Amino acid sequence: MSGRPDRVPAYAQLPVDPSKPAHAAWGVFGDDDQVGTLNLIGADEVRDAARLVRRGAVFSLNWALELPDPPILGRRAMRHITIALHPGTDDYYDGFYPQMSSQWDALCHMPHPVHGGYNDPDLAPGRNGIEHWARRGIAGRFVLADVARHREHEGRGIRFDQSDAITVADLDATLGAAGAKLRTGDILLVRTGWMAGYEAADAATRRALSEAGQDLRTPGLEGSEEMAAWLWDQHIAAVASDCPALEVLPSGPWASDDPESTYDSYLHFYVIALLGLAVGEMFDLEALARDCAGDGVYDGLLTAAPLNKTGGAGSTANAIALK
Amino acid sequence: MTALPSYAELPIDPSRPPGSAWGVFGDDDEAGTINLLTPERVLRGISLVKDGAVYSLNWELDRPDPPILGREALHHTVIDLDPGTDDRYDGFYPQVSSQWDALCHMAHPEYGFYNGRTREQITGERGSVNGIDHWARSGIVGRFVLADVERWRRERGDPIRQDAKDEITVEQIDATLASQGVELEAGDILLLRTGWIGWYESASEEVRRSLSAMPVPGMPSPGLSAAPETDPWLWDRHLAVIACDCPALEALPYEESVEGFLHWRMIPLLGLAVGEMFVLDALAEHCARDGRYDGLFTAAPLNKPGGSGSTANALAIK
Numbered sequence: 001m002s003g004r005p006d007r008v009p010a011y012a013q014l015p016v017d018p019s020k021p022a023h024a025a026w027g028v029f030g031d032d033d034q035v036g037t038l039n040l041i042g043a044d045e046v047r048d049a050a051r052l053v054r055r056g057a058v059f060s061l062n063w064a065l066e067l068p069d070p071p072i073l074g075r076r077a078m079r080h081i082t083i084a085l086h087p088g089t090d091d092y093y094d095g096f097y098p099q100m101s102s103q104w105d106a107l108c109h110m111p112h113p114v115h116g117g118y119n120d121p122d123l124a125p126g127r128n129g130i131e132h133w134a135r136r137g138i139a140g141r142f143v144l145a146d147v148a149r150h151r152e153h154e155g156r157g158i159r160f161d162q163s164d165a166i167t168v169a170d171l172d173a174t175l176g177a178a179g180a181k182l183r184t185g186d187i188l189l190v191r192t193g194w195m196a197g198y199e200a201a202d203a204a205t206r207r208a209l210s211e212a213g214q215d216l217r218t219p220g221l222e223g224s225e226e227m228a229a230w231l232w233d234q235h236i237a238a239v240a241s242d243c244p245a246l247e248v249l250p251s252g253p254w255a256s257d258d259p260e261s262t263y264d265s266y267l268h269f270y271v272i273a274l275l276g277l278a279v280g281e282m283f284d285l286e287a288l289a290r291d292c293a294g295d296g297v298y299d300g301l302l303t304a305a306p307l308n309k310t311g312g313a314g315s316t317a318n319a320i321a322l323k
Numbered sequence: 324m325t326a327l328p329s330y331a332e333l334p335i336d337p338s339r340p341p342g343s344a345w346g347v348f349g350d351d352d353e354a355g356t357i358n359l360l361t362p363e364r365v366l367r368g369i370s371l372v373k374d375g376a377v378y379s380l381n382w383e384l385d386r387p388d389p390p391i392l393g394r395e396a397l398h399h400t401v402i403d404l405d406p407g408t409d410d411r412y413d414g415f416y417p418q419v420s421s422q423w424d425a426l427c428h429m430a431h432p433e434y435g436f437y438n439g440r441t442r443e444q445i446t447g448e449r450g451s452v453n454g455i456d457h458w459a460r461s462g463i464v465g466r467f468v469l470a471d472v473e474r475w476r477r478e479r480g481d482p483i484r485q486d487a488k489d490e491i492t493v494e495q496i497d498a499t500l501a502s503q504g505v506e507l508e509a510g511d512i513l514l515l516r517t518g519w520i521g522w523y524e525s526a527s528e529e530v531r532r533s534l535s536a537m538p539v540p541g542m543p544s545p546g547l548s549a550a551p552e553t554d555p556w557l558w559d560r561h562l563a564v565i566a567c568d569c570p571a572l573e574a575l576p577y578e579e580s581v582e583g584f585l586h587w588r589m590i591p592l593l594g595l596a597v598g599e600m601f602v603l604d605a606l607a608e609h610c611a612r613d614g615r616y617d618g619l620f621t622a623a624p625l626n627k628p629g630g631s632g633s634t635a636n637a638l639a640i641k
Contacts, residue, residue: 043375046640050372050619056362058462062626075409082447082631087430088586089445090394091631096412101626110407137379137638139621253406268407301369303621305636308381308420313401313410318623318636320462322365 003029004039008184011229021115023225024274025232033119034132036107036276040237041140045185049141049301053322059288061240061302061319063102068198068282070210072244075100098130102317104240104306105272105279106130109313112273113253113263119276130312133278134305140187140237142302142321143180146289148193150174160197161209164219165248166190168230171221180298184235187302189321191285192219194243199286214255220248221267228270231277239271240280240319280304280317288321297323327509330555340434342554343592352438354457355426355594359563360465364510368466368619372640378606380514380566380637382421387523387600389531391570393538394419417455421635423624424590424597427453428631431591432581438594451629458596459626459633465563467620467639468500468511471607473518475499485522486530489545490574491515493556505616509561512620514639516603517545519569540584541575549573549585558593564620566598566637598622598635606639615641 005028009016020026029039071077079094099105107128111117120127147166150173151158158164171190175182182188198206209216220243221227227247231239239246247267253259263269271277292298300323306315328335328347339345348358390396397415401408418424426437427445435441436453444452472491475498476483483489496515500507507513523531534542546569547553557565565572573585581587589595610616618641624633 046375046377047372048375050369050375050640053366053369056365056369058360058362058365058464060460060462060623060626062459062623064456065625065627065630080447080627080629082445082629084442085429087432087435087442088428089442089447089631090416090418090428091447092394093415093417094413096415097409098412099409108408110404113406131383134381135379137377139377139638139640254404303623303638303640305379305381305621305623305638307384307634307636308379309384309399309412311399311401312384313408316625316636318625318634320464320621320623322369322464322621 004042008235011232021274024115025276026119031119034107034128036118036278037237038133038138038278040185040235045141046139052141052300055323057291057323059321061102061283061285061321062317063282063284065101067101068206070207071100072210072216074213098307098312098316099314102282102284103280104130104315104317106312106314107272107276110268110272112269115273118273126311129310130306130315131308131310134308138304140185140302141183141299142187142189143182144189144191144285144289144292144298145171145174146191146292147171147174148191149289149293150177158193158219160194160219161217162219163217163248163250165222166192166219167222168226178298182234182236186236187238188236189283189285190221190239190241191289192241192243194218195284196286214250216244216249218243218249220246223247223251223265223267225264225270227267228275231271232275238278238280240283242283242285244282246279246281283317283319291323327561330558340592342588344594345438350438353426353453354461355437355596356563357458357461357463357596359510359561360463361510364465368464371466371618374641376609376641378639380421380601380603380639381635382520382600382602384420386420387531389535390419391535392541417625417630417634418632421600421602423455423633423635425453425455425630425632426590426594429586429590431587434591437591445629447629449628454628455624455630455633456626456628459624463564463622465510465512465620466508467514467618468505468507469514469516469603469607469610469616470496470499471516471610472496472499473516474611475502483517483545485519485545486543488543488574488576490548491517491545492548493553503616507560510563512564513562514601514603515565515567516607517567517569519544520600520602521604540577540579541571544570544575546574547572547585549577549583553585554588557589557595564596564598566601568601568603570600572597572599601635601637609641
């Protein structure tokens with residue numbers, strides 16, 4: 001069985017079954033589920049989100065495929081080969097990482113090193129691929145938390161090239177100031193300002209960011225269980241941000257000489273492996289954020305159609321926001 | 324937007340090729356009929372969302388398998404991150420499965436690319452013209468109308484032949500829409516169902532291999548007729564998009580002449596946005612069930628500067 005339960009348990013009530021790892025949402029949507037929190041979007045949520053579209057304004061959230069340039073976090077630039085047709089052009093890509101620019105993390109992208117993948121303790125081959133989201137599509141209400149703008153107002157502007165951890169208090173304050181309340185099944189968009197900083201950076205700075213590898217410093221959500229619990233307790237279907245990894249960097253076992261010491265401070269392990277949360281990264285929120293600041297409306301309809309690649313570890317974002 | 328010229332009024336001045344819409348959206352335009360997707364038309368699509376039912380129109384990236392029309396299968400490499408996985412595609416043709424043709428995909432053999440652009444201006448890099456990035460930046464959102472020609476033909480005892488060049492005429496589309504009780508409006512996204520994907524899915528491996536072995540101008544398959552009446556029909560409905568579930572929108576194999584190959588006219592001359600191999604079967608079942616053949620369409624093509632096309636990345640919402 002798979003799907004949305006009548007009542008979504010609180011983080012403190014997880015796991016729903018004592019045989020599952022502590023604070024894992026495994027089994028909440030069924031033991032065989034490979035979709036995760038996107039189950040929280042039902043037809044009613046889609047319809048209600050469509051009603052939020054008042055002006056017919058469309059915002060593409062997809063950064064150019066070749067940004068960041070040069071790529072970061074150890075990925076390499078794709079090669080674009082344009083083929084002459086008679087007359088016309090076709091093209092193909094070599095070395096194309098679906099997660100190199102605006103992107104979704106599939107649930108198979110990041111298992112927990114001790115407990116395993118979402119609903120998948122044995123890491124069975126072929127589980128939790130991006131095709132599970134591609135087949136159903138992603139459509140629902142977005143809420144923008146423009147933390148960059150809020151922190152600027154507070155006189156605590158976020159530096160795009162520093163490890164600035166955005167806290168639960170920052171998120172609550174940002175949403176509170178915007179008068180935006182999260183509802184079950186929402187898609188939370190968190191703007192850190194990283195992309196604006198990157199766009200303004202010169203070529204030497206961009207090269208240095210690329211060469212930093214796993215030591216790259218960026219703002220992002222705090223890597224803590226408190227943050228994971230907050231995200232779960234909003235009962236959101238997805239969270240996406242404009243920074244490289246959703247969470248503050250450096251983080252994770254690759255950025256430490258003592259990988260095990262990072263297990264409790266790496267948000268990806270909590271939210272993807274244990275909670276089944278849909279995570280988006282490097283979404284271009286700039287134009288949308290300007291619009292929201294202009295009219296004071298921070299919600300609308302988001303649609304996204306991930307690449308339908310069986311067993312894919314992620315996808316380009318393919319996301320649009322409508323207001 | 325001011326009233327568009329009719330097809331009979333094209334070109335808008337004698338310096339442009341006959342039957343071309345060059346200059347209609349401005350001499351600098353590289354987006355073509357996607358310009359018709361105004362906020363009003365976005366809201367028209369939004370107003371049609373009644374059930375909250377979402378349909379992904381995107382076939383698996385590995386379909387058709389083996390690939391057709393001379394393209395090759397992508398090579399998927401899963402990279403062990405320990406813990407976790409990343410992945411990479413090599414030999415990835417964005418037009419291998421459900422897909423958009425960018426305006427730089429197809430030129431007219433005499434007049435060149437849409438709005439007078441030349442092959443030299445298509446570098447595939449930043450600054451490349453008529454690329455998929457124009458549609459990626461605007462997004463593709465509006466009202467879809469499904470024309471289920473497969474059902475209409477089947478119900479009148481004349482089923483579409485999926486392994487033949489079965490040419491769907493504009494009269495058949497009009498009759499299908501009339502039987503469905505739905506009318507096209509300016510700026511619509513027309514989804515044309517031939518049933519080809521469903522047939523392909525049930526075809527034997529041997530048949531699939533034989534289709535793959537017939538490169539351009541392609542294996543026999545159903546699709547839009549390339550007859551001269553198709554062009555004025557497409558333009559005068561002021562469609563923003565036409566997308567289908569067959570390999571090339573038009574019936575294959577095409578004849579290599581301006582008269583015999585619709586792509587050489589509708590893309591370079593009219594600037595029409597064309598989608599191919601969209602999965603329409605589940606959507607069509609819903610439409611047949613509730614009798615409503617329109618709704619909201621959204622798509623976010625890959626934001627590749629100078630790209631010749633993109634995966635479809637399309638949803639229909641009713």
